[in-house]
Amino acid sequence: MSRVISRRAIEVLAENRILQAVEELGYEPNLVAQSLRGGRTHSIGVIFPQITNAFFSQCVQHIEKEAAERGYSVVLLTHGEDAKRQAQQLAVVRRSRLDGIILTVAPHSDLEGMESALSGIPVVALDRPLWKGVDAVLLQHRQAAAMATEHLLGHGHKEIMCITVNPSIYSFCERIEQFEATMHAAGAIPRTLSAKSYAELPDVIQKALERWPNVTALLPLSNMATFAVVEALRATGHYLPFIGFDDPDFATIVDPPITVVRQRTDQLARHAVRLLFQHMGAEAPRAAETIALPADLIRRKSCGCHEG
Amino acid sequence: MSRVISRRAIEVLAENRILQAVEELGYEPNLVAQSLRGGRTHSIGVIFPQITNAFFSQCVQHIEKEAAERGYSVVLLTHGEDAKRQAQQLAVVRRSRLDGIILTVAPHSDLEGMESALSGIPVVALDRPLWKGVDAVLLQHRQAAAMATEHLLGHGHKEIMCITVNPSIYSFCERIEQFEATMHAAGAIPRTLSAKSYAELPDVIQKALERWPNVTALLPLSNMATFAVVEALRATGHYLPFIGFDDPDFATIVDPPITVVRQRTDQLARHAVRLLFQHMGAEAPRAAETIALPADLIRRKSCGCHEG
DNA sequence: TTGTAAGCGTTATCAG
């Protein structure tokens, strides 16, 4: 009878009878049994730091949509930037026999351990690369940081402070390094500020501004750091030009509206899903691919531009 | 050998040998086989309108955490407020034999069809109730709306406009009705505005303000409506007092900071998970429970208060 | 064309 349900080309006489019975009895094929038998669960795992963070929630949204169109479900797992919890989530992936995963890796991960733990499971890294041999979909972090830095330099700033949390996270690290490189190349003074958590970032920013009074512009390196900058500037009442990151929703409703470096989360997600299914569908292991998407600058007013 | 892995009380001589082999061979129990055999998948489904929407992404975050602590995975499904897509997602739940679901139902759902389709599957409704016999965790929508309306009335407003999208969504409907009831009871004039989508809401708000020039305060009924109000007020340059909904992150960084009616998403999620596991663990079907959490008013300045 | 049986990886049961 599985014959009848699956095969559509040939129309047997019995087909109608069975299909009718299926309808009447409310029969639902047991995907668990299909998975055990067929070796594919038709589920993918999405392992992200957290989904409260508009960047990741947007990615998840797009991934879920793309996966659903292909008949796949999404198992959502978060690690909170904690390598230990990430290891647990990877164990869940293995035990659940998920067909593949999209992973934003936690800092301080045991990459060697992961490589052996994940051997045989198709993986696509998102936002942060893993190791040679794993597909990755990333922002061009350095291009993004350079573009923002140069734009601020173009406004005449000589001492700029970039702001982030947890510089051990790859994407932030890249952005910081490029910021500093671009500043040095221009003969300007880079200041780099990082806090342990976003909660304490506004305070840390205020203290840093007192310590480096010659700083004339700010460059937060994530959407949440951008939020903290706005908070801190509000608290001090002392305004400084800045460029935000990730085009968060609040960018257009604060005063002045925030010039931002935007990542296209829809494209990130689309490419990640595409690569993952390509990988899962492949017989022979194919060469790993890395896709680095360019960021674009959305000019508003917070950088000093007069709206364009 | 499953004996050895599960049983811990008795220590057999062989145990060590097998446990060692487990370690060496990197054996991972096959959850798919366990599920087929045991009849429990140790996965729950979360069916939400969308996770780009801070309210839902926060709920998902908390649910995932609570579920993980109980050894359960979360399958994330979204319907985009579309009953048809919701029906497809429910089919996924049934086929995947998920142990239970937390559901924010789409408007215009075929409740009778759902009731039969979901018979036997533990369900907890979140934010919007389903039908008699299904657990629900809700905000006290009417209390929330009354509180906000009364606060604005207390500031002396006589004509207030509430703003939302899609009034066929239960939670919005409740809030609208209570808003109008509270206004009428106070002898004030309620204006109710709703747009088809959030995208067109700012425009619709501007036109409504021209049409009803005597409106002196606004009451958006969701976090996204609150966002639209801020956008619209920015665009017109004409400021009106208002109270926001859901305490979105931007509430504190816009000028003036927004007085809001807050829902505790962590509590909503915690209760939903608790009820769901209670339901899944129960032998005999127990009576359905509805938990209605109170909202609280966070006084900032957008309502006309001088910060407290 | 249709029926039957094996096997996916577990666990529970029943003999030994």
Next chain:
DNA sequence: CTGATAACGCTTACAA
């Protein structure tokens, strides 16, 4: 206490 066996629901391969 241990070892073999059936069953969970499905698909596929093979036999009738």
